Amino acid sequence: MSEGLSHRQSWNYLNFCGVSPLYDPARMAAHRFDERHSLQGALVFAEYPDVLGELRQSAGRLLHTDANNLSFVKNTAEGLSMIAAGYPLQAGDEIVSYVHEYPSNHYPWLVQEHRGATLKLIQNRAYGLLACDDSITLPGPCSFSLEDIDALVTPRTKIISISHVQFTSGFAVDLKQLGAYCKERNIDLVVDAAQSLGALPLYPEMWNISAIAASGWKWLLGPIGCGLLYTSPAFREKIQTVMTGADLMKQGQDYLNHTWNPYTDGRKFEYSTSPVSLAVALKVCIDELPLQNTIEGVRDHIFAMQDVFIELLDRSSLAGIKEKIRPLCFQPEHRSGILSLIVPDPDTASRKLRDKGIVCTVRGGYLRLAPHLPTTASDIERFFSALASTV
Structure with a gap:
């Protein structure tokens, strides 16, 4: 390695x-694509006909899900912002999250308050530690329990949006347990996996996770400016399209055909031109790191x-x-x-x-x-x- x-x-x-x-192998793969692009222009796509599709296949294997449930995005914030803005929230609906979430998983939900939704924040405490010496003062955020979440949940709770791993303390949520809790209450579980994708097992279909967003330049060792978004088919049907472009439509390069005919699989969130060389690199990272090992x-x-x-x-x-x-x-x-x-x-x-x-x-x-x-x-x-x- x-x-x-x-x-x-x-x-x-x-x-x-x-x-x-x-x-390095990912960097070199991206360089090869850029080199062919510099020599061939648009003809590069004859040599690389389905980069995003191949990336989705690799990401699907990593998450044990169908490739059609994956989308290539720029970062965690882009994925969560499209989900939050497109979710059918109504006045009085509630979103539950942690008080010390990373901004990518806080602001997309906070701005939904203009629609009359309420963002309810789980308070911090020392939970799940193997040992806790009362003489130690924790310098920052720590963790929370399922009971802390349950105390905030009401019949108006539509979404629990939480990081799989907290970026400060390293506390990992038990997603299997939380997913079962959400399933019983018909709550959509949305996960920021920036600090776990490529480091910890993450199985959305087994654990009843509605959506996962993650960046590619942390545990996946990919290039800066690329990420992945998982959405379950049922969850995807709920999400209204908020970002649009030519790549969203099934008619492809028939650009004068303005029929509203969008993709309904993961391509629903790949609305316009993607950084293809980054996708080439990210696929290599997934194939040769978490999949191979x-x-x-x-x-x-x-x-x-x-x-x-x-x-x-x-x-x-x-x-x-x-x-x-x-x-x-x-x-x-x-x-x-x-x-x-x-x-x-x-x-x-x-x-x-x-x-x-x-x-x-x-x-x-x-x-x-x-x-x-x-x-x-x-x-x-x-x-x-x-x-x-x-x-």
């Missing part, structure tokens, strides 16, 4: 929950690398280090690719680590450790030693 990432030559990169290094295999490797860090910390005899570095460890069903660390001054620690060639980021007061397939135990050992000398 390491041969597919040029960053290995310069950095110990542990920020795969942020902007990941672009997977299996998504369960990816998850297990990530967790194993996190465990190396936890074990190093547990075994450490350095004076006071266990009080200075506290990992936020969740129960297995709430674990994710992000291991958030409580350290005295995370911004300074992140800066000093970067000076030593180690990349990780700070969000919500936590220093985030996010290893991936190319990460080795030696990388984690190097990170631990550097962090211990920094805090």
